[in-house]
Amino acid sequence: MKNIFIGNSLFIPKTRVIKQEGREIKIRNKESELLFLLCKKYPNHISREEIEKQIWTQTYVTDNTLTQTISNLRNGLNDKKHEIIITIPKKGYCLNIEPKFIDDEKIKIENLNSDFKKNSTLKNIPFLKMDLLLHIY
Template sequence: MLRFAGFKLDQQRAELCSADGVAIKLRPKTFEMLRLFATSGGRVLSKQELMEAVWPNVHVGEDSLFQCIRELRTALGDERRQLIKLASGGGYLLAAEVETEAEVSAAHAEVQPAIAAGPSLAAEAVADRATVSKKPEKSP
């Protein structure tokens, strides 16, 4: 899971969510371009690099690239072009800090010290985590 500018990018589900958790629909190629931006470490990606990564072994014109950029800006509410920026020299970059969220690693880190302390504490840690993650049931 990648987070940037209030958005969550779930690479496994190929899903972009807004800050309030609403899924934002993206076409597969547009999602792939956003994933590429988010994993590029803030570096400028040339038009050629983007086209080769998003449309491998397929000759496409720059119109396809521009269409994906437009769709990304619309999906991100980036009318002022502050997130997806055109760089001098003809490339683009995602101008936002991207954080990696490792949900599985965080859960593992919570239980790991308890396992080292002993089996009964480990079981308690797992039970506590299960209790916290349960949603309250609605009454009829």
């Protein structure tokens, strides 16, 4: 399953985690399913009825359940001003930021490259520094 960048947040559907500005937020299963659905439907809106049908299959859902799930999701995304997930009155919800789907492997490789660059200076490898000095003289 692909990970998704939404603005400055990284959503990892497989583990139901949102990473943002050094913090990691674990979201509930239904919140994760809803966020993934909103990402798939971007830039289109999705009605409350469609959300209920796809997320809460064969289960009765109150208006409050969906409203609370959206609220929890906005909190997880640090979306206090409702700029990421917008409510379209009488229509439903949609993402206001284009989600960017990225392979899990690509993120691991980029993190590995970043870690390697941080840790591969001569000052962090004293034996290599000494070896270079011996070869110079």
